[in-house]
Amino acid sequence: MGIFDYLLKKGKPNTAAVAKERLQIIVAHERRKRSQPDYLPMMQQEILEVIRKYVHIADDDVSVQLENSEDCSVLELNITLPEK
Amino acid sequence: MAKIIVVTSGKGGVGKTTSSAAIATGLALAGHKTVVIDFDVGLRNLDLIMGCERRVVYDFVNVINKEATLNQALIKDKRTNNLYILPASQTRDKDALTMEGVQKVLDDLSKDYDFIICDSPAGIEQGAQMALYFADEAIVVTNPEVSSVRDSDRILGILQSKSMRAEKGQSVKEHLLLTRYNPERVATAEMLSVADVEEILAVPLLGVIPESEAVLKASNQGAPVILDTESNAGKAYSDAVKRLLGEEVPHRFLDVEKKGFFKRLLGGK
Ligand SMILES: Nc1ncnc2c1ncn2[C@@H]1O[C@H](COP(=O)(O)OP(=O)(O)O)[C@@H](O)[C@H]1O
Ligand SMILES: [Mg+2]
Numbered sequence: 001m002g003i004f005d006y007l008l009k010k011g012k013p014n015t016a017a018v019a020k021e022r023l024q025i026i027v028a029h030e031r032r033k034r035s036q037p038d039y040l041p042m043m044q045q046e047i048l049e050v051i052r053k054y055v056h057i058a059d060d061d062v063s064v065q066l067e068n069s070e071d072c073s074v075l076e077l078n079i080t081l082p083e084k
Numbered sequence: 085m086a087k088i089i090v091v092t093s094g095k096g097g098v099g100k101t102t103s104s105a106a107i108a109t110g111l112a113l114a115g116h117k118t119v120v121i122d123f124d125v126g127l128r129n130l131d132l133i134m135g136c137e138r139r140v141v142y143d144f145v146n147v148i149n150k151e152a153t154l155n156q157a158l159i160k161d162k163r164t165n166n167l168y169i170l171p172a173s174q175t176r177d178k179d180a181l182t183m184e185g186v187q188k189v190l191d192d193l194s195k196d197y198d199f200i201i202c203d204s205p206a207g208i209e210q211g212a213q214m215a216l217y218f219a220d221e222a223i224v225v226t227n228p229e230v231s232s233v234r235d236s237d238r239i240l241g242i243l244q245s246k247s248m249r250a251e252k253g254q255s256v257k258e259h260l261l262l263t264r265y266n267p268e269r270v271a272t273a274e275m276l277s278v279a280d281v282e283e284i285l286a287v288p289l290l291g292v293i294p295e296s297e298a299v300l301k302a303s304n305q306g307a308p309v310i311l312d313t314e315s316n317a318g319k320a321y322s323d324a325v326k327r328l329l330g331e332e333v334p335h336r337f338l339d340v341e342k343k344g345f346f347k348r349l350l351g352g353k
Contacts, residue, residue: 014273019230020280027237027284034241 036066047077055081086194089201089328090219092243094235096206098227099263102299103321104203105133106310107223110325112167113310116198119158121189122172123215124205125180131171134161135306145173148185154192163311168197178211190218208238217248221257223290223328227264228276233284236260240287259290261324266295267340278338291324293317294337 044064051057061080066073091104101124108120122130125145131137136159142152147170154170161167170189173180193200204215216222222243226236243256250256262281269275278292298315302308310325312318316337323333 016270016273016276016280019276020284023230023233023276023284026234030234030237031241034245 040064086197086200088219089221090204090216091223092204092216092239093225094208094239095232098225098232100225101129101133101203103225104201105308106321107325108201109164109308110310111199112164117166118199119168119193119197120201121170122203125172125176125178128172128174130203133303134169136169140171143171143173145176145180147189181214186214219256223259223261225261225263228281233281258287260285260287261290263293264295265292271340290327291320292335293320
């Protein structure tokens with residue numbers, strides 16, 4: 001065991017690992033957004049308005065995501081309705 | 085036909101100009117006729133790093149506006165054969181470059197040169213997009229630090245969607261150049277490692293340039309750091325150029341240098 005492993009075991013926080021994990025999450029998120037068509041945000045807004053005719057929900061209660069697989073694209077719509 | 089290579093990053097201050105100067109010089113030293121273009125209009129700096137600031141008469145924008153010919157604006161490097169510099173304008177604003185103008189200059193240069201190195205400005209807006217639009221290959225300069233890695237990923241997204249090659253359904257060949265690497269801090273888990281950055285960005289590694297005092301010394305003197313053949317940074321850039329030319333060269337300076345007993349005793353670096 002090298003001196004550095006020893007130092008790490010001694011409880012110095014591993015900030016590089018934190019950085020890596022945060023980056024992996026944000027980069028994956030941003031890549032997904034990039035690969036989505038431009039109309040998606042607008043469509044999300046319109047879906048939100050339609051639902052609001054019937055129930056009250058907040059902006060972030062609707063999430064729209066497009067997953068591309070080999071031969072088709074799947075539009076995934078997640079709507080959280082308020083509890084009764 | 086020249087190969088057009090953009091040196092880009094998204095984030096500023098990560099080492100694009102340092103790398104453009106070093107790599108262009110390295111390619112010229114290897115016998116390839118090379119021109120390095122400063123795309124940072126309004127913030128010209130490549131001339132200083134190349135040590136030709138007092139020989140700038142005309143610039144890139146003058147050529148685009150037909151106020152000077154390409155040959156009048158190109159500066160022949162004094163130290164290195166086969167090497168030319170096209171400086172940016174210092175006074176104009178960044179909108180002075182036009183897509184048609186840039187294309188004409190690149191087409192003209194393509195006839196005479198083997199390599200055209202484009203030193204991109206920071207950002208992901210128009211200036212940076214202009215610098216990468218015509219590129220065949222891209223060197224993405226990244227520091228092992230969160231905001232730099234994230235910005236590199238964004239510029240990769242732009243290369244893959246907004247470059248001319250992408251628009252034609254082709255791809256720009258991507259290279260990762262990790263700069264200002266500090267093995268000591270990686271060893272103590274304070275800094276992202278080469279492997280971490282490679283894993284996140286998933287781009288083939290062209291080289292790792294260590295954080296080095298030689299870079300400041302080189303910029304003070306206006307001599308690209310690759311000419312400092314004793315320095316680790318200079319050696320690492322030489323290796324990177326060889327890889328760019330297709331040679332397989334093992335990576336160096338990734339691990340903490342073992343200090344001699346006396347050096348350790350004295351706490352020297
Ligand atoms: N490997 C390195 N070691 C130490 N300092 C460096 C290294 N690479 C770049 N620098 C310094 O970082 C600063 C920014 O570099 P520069 O090449 O101008 O970046 P950019 O063109 O991306 O804005 C400069 O002061 C330069 O000397
Ligand atoms: Mg620069």
